[in-house]
Amino acid sequence: MEYAPHIILGLYLVLLLALGLISMLKSRKAAHAEEDYYLSNRGQGVLVTSLTIMATYFSGFAILTFPGWVYSDGIAPMLYALNLPVAAMAIYMIGNRIRRIGKKRGYITPADMIADYYGESPWIRGAVALIGALYVIPYVVIQVKAGGILAMGLFPNAPPISLMGMELTIEDAGVGALALVTMLYVIVGGMRSVAWTDVLQGLLLLSAMLLSGFAIMSALGGPSGYFLAVSKLDGNLLTMPEPPQRFNVWQALTFCAFASLASIVQPAQWMRFYAARSSRILRQTSIAFGSILPLCFIFGVFLVGLGGRALYPIVEGALPAGMSKPDDVVIRVIQDQFPAMFGAPGIVLVSLILVAVMAASMSTADSNLHALSAVVTRDIYHQARPRSSENERTWFGRGVIIVATLGAVVLSHWGNASSLLATLTAFFFLAMAFSAQLLPVTVDLLFLRRGSKAGAIAGMVAGVLTVCLFPPLGTLMFGADTIVVGATGTLKTFLDVGLCGIVVNVLFFAVVSTYTQKPDASLREAFRADLEAPQ
Amino acid sequence: RPIGKVIAVVFLVALILGPGPGARLFDGTADQPNFLMGVPVLYVWVVFWFLVMAGCVVVAARTMWKDED
Numbered sequence: 183m184e185y186a187p188h189i190i191l192g193l194y195l196v197l198l199l200a201l202g203l204i205s206m207l208k209s210r211k212a213a214h215a216e217e218d219y220y221l222s223n224r225g226q227g228v229l230v231t232s233l234t235i236m237a238t239y240f241s242g243f244a245i246l247t248f249p250g251w252v253y254s255d256g257i258a259p260m261l262y263a264l265n266l267p268v269a270a271m272a273i274y275m276i277g278n279r280i281r282r283i284g285k286k287r288g289y290i291t292p293a294d295m296i297a298d299y300y301g302e303s304p305w306i307r308g309a310v311a312l313i314g315a316l317y318v319i320p321y322v323v324i325q326v327k328a329g330g331i332l333a334m335g336l337f338p339n340a341p342p343i344s345l346m347g348m349e350l351t352i353e354d355a356g357v358g359a360l361a362l363v364t365m366l367y368v369i370v371g372g373m374r375s376v377a378w379t380d381v382l383q384g385l386l387l388l389s390a391m392l393l394s395g396f397a398i399m400s401a402l403g404g405p406s407g408y409f410l411a412v413s414k415l416d417g418n419l420l421t422m423p424e425p426p427q428r429f430n431v432w433q434a435l436t437f438c439a440f441a442s443l444a445s446i447v448q449p450a451q452w453m454r455f456y457a458a459r460s461s462r463i464l465r466q467t468s469i470a471f472g473s474i475l476p477l478c479f480i481f482g483v484f485l486v487g488l489g490g491r492a493l494y495p496i497v498e499g500a501l502p503a504g505m506s507k508p509d510d511v512v513i514r515v516i517q518d519q520f521p522a523m524f525g526a527p528g529i530v531l532v533s534l535i536l537v538a539v540m541a542a543s544m545s546t547a548d549s550n551l552h553a554l555s556a557v558v559t560r561d562i563y564h565q566a567r568p569r570s571s572e573n574e575r576t577w578f579g580r581g582v583i584i585v586a587t588l589g590a591v592v593l594s595h596w597g598n599a600s601s602l603l604a605t606l607t608a609f610f611f612l613a614m615a616f617s618a619q620l621l622p623v624t625v626d627l628l629f630l631r632r633g634s635k636a637g638a639i640a641g642m643v644a645g646v647l648t649v650c651l652f653p654p655l656g657t658l659m660f661g662a663d664t665i666v667v668g669a670t671g672t673l674k675t676f677l678d679v680g681l682c683g684i685v686v687n688v689l690f691f692a693v694v695s696t697y698t699q700k701p702d703a704s705l706r707e708a709f710r711a712d713l714e715a716p717q
Numbered sequence: 718r719p720i721g722k723v724i725a726v727v728f729l730v731a732l733i734l735g736p737g738p739g740a741r742l743f744d745g746t747a748d749q750p751n752f753l754m755g756v757p758v759l760y761v762w763v764v765f766w767f768l769v770m771a772g773c774v775v776v777a778a779r780t781m782w783k784d785e786d
Contacts, residue, residue: 257759257763258740258759260760260763261735261736261740261763263767264732264766267728267767267773268770270771270774271774271777274782278782406755409757412757413755413757417745417747417748418747420744420745420757421741421745421746421759422740422741422744422759431737431739431740434737435732435733435737437736438732438735438736439732465778465782465783466778468774469774469778472774472775473774476767476771488760
């Protein structure tokens with residue numbers, strides 16, 4: 183049993199590479215190299231679409247940080263799960279329109295669509311690509327680094343490894359191995375292998391979320407014992423906090439309404455809408471996303487956070503032994519409870535869940551690596567070399583994946599020694615707020631069609647600059663004691679940062695659009711017709 | 718269709734009441750949290766609004782979105 187983690191991790195990585203190879207063999211028959219590599223030939227079915235959207239939506243955050251919040255702050259953070267039905271609505275209402283027009287006009291990236299409608303220019307394509315990059319790059323680096331931290335959880339007593347004269351810690355080895363495997367299957371299979379591996383990773387993640395909920399219920403003697411233990415917790419953990427404490431109702435409301443939509447218009451999800459085979463697929467995906475995922479939270483990992491607080495109380499502000507931060511609660515519960523509940527198979531289950539947490543990080547990293555490749559290739563390289571062939575662009579895209587992966591590994595290893603990783607982490611915490619700045623142009627293009635190119639550019643730039651004023655990025659740029667950071671810090675305790683950016687974005691978008699030329703009426707009519715034609 | 722308007726209204730009410738100010742209506746106080754059959758009311762609140770919102774998604778998918786396609 184002592185080799186269970188090695189065997190399970192080995193099997194998991196081999197399975198990922200096998201899926202990559204199978205998808206590569208399937209891709210060789212494709213007539214359009216670029217569309218196949220980036221969008222799986224726009225032919226993804228309901229199982230793949232549902233699970234790849236779910237796996238991309240959640241990183242290791244879902245199974246570690248979220249229950250960690252419940253452990254430290256009680257039931258209030260659970261309200262954040264109500265962002266999932268909002269995102270589910272958007273998957274169909276926004277996603278299906280993106281899919282329709284994308285299929286009709288052959289789009290691959292978000293900028294393809296936005297630049298085609300408002301009018302091609304380096305400025306609008308650049309603004310959309312910048313917003314995409316501000317979301318994607320921090321996610322890739324942070325998830326690759328998370329893989330290394332999780333490797334330490336799987337092999338806590340492993341000695342350092344010597345490789346080519348260098349001594350690597352288990353964290354370094356974990357970062358290197360997981361990044362290499364991820365890079366390989368993304369390079370060989372493109373969207374198809376990313377989506378297929380997401381199916382495996384998504385199923386692992388959902389099972390782990392529910393299993394850990396079952397473990398804590400059993401540990402506390404079933405539902406009645408569980409809620410009896412919970413009823414003895416501090417009342418602050420069972421009621422809503424007052425503003426400006428974190429997780430207050432205004433934060434929860436604006437997070438559910440806007441962060442959900444921001445996650446849905448990130449480049450990787452946008453490409454998944456393009457890749458869905460039909461409206462029916464996105465309709466069924468919407469149902470699965472809005473019901474299965476919240477179930478796994480509300481009756482799974484959330485129960486671990488709350489029950490964990492009863493099982494491992496915080497005494498005088500100090501975390502219990504074996505926990506260095508609240509995020510450790512799920513790992514602590516399964517490591518303590520599974521062997522006691524299931525005996526020897528429990529040890530295997532612990533390894534399986536740790537691999538599932540790793541899968542959650544990898545499934546986010548691979549989707550964002552793939553999306554970054556598309557954004558750099560389509561929105562920068564193709565604009566610089568308009569006569570490049572599809573094959574050339576696809577190979578260039580693979581090169582982008584190699585460079586981005588190596589960059590992420592280097593940053594994970596040496597970033598701690600400089601301020602670069604801290605800066606990137608600051609961007610990571612605001613990534614969803616940056617992504618939200620695509621919402622006004624997306625809604626205008628899909629539903630309203632009243633904005634102009636200059637308005638769209640002004641809105642996006644103003645929105646991004648507004649988000650930069652908020653901590654932790656604002657603190658890095660201006661210092662903690664400045665008036666600006668004081669004001670945005672206070673605002674952040676009441677409202678989602680993405681919403682604050684959107685308000686400024688919409689204001690600039692509307693005012694500038696009033697005084698500048700809108701797209702030609704015939705183009706607007708053609709877009710409306712393409713969006714509403716059933717296909 | 719009329720069903721679309723009903724879904725839109727119910728969903729928006731659920732979004733505003735669920736994670737919004739409504740969450741403080743029945744949770745009690747830190748000194749005396751409220752319970753419903755032994756379960757904290759705030760947890761029941763989360764489950765209830767999840768069921769309402771997920772129900773809206775399912776009904777929309779099986780009625781108005783189906784018609785669109």
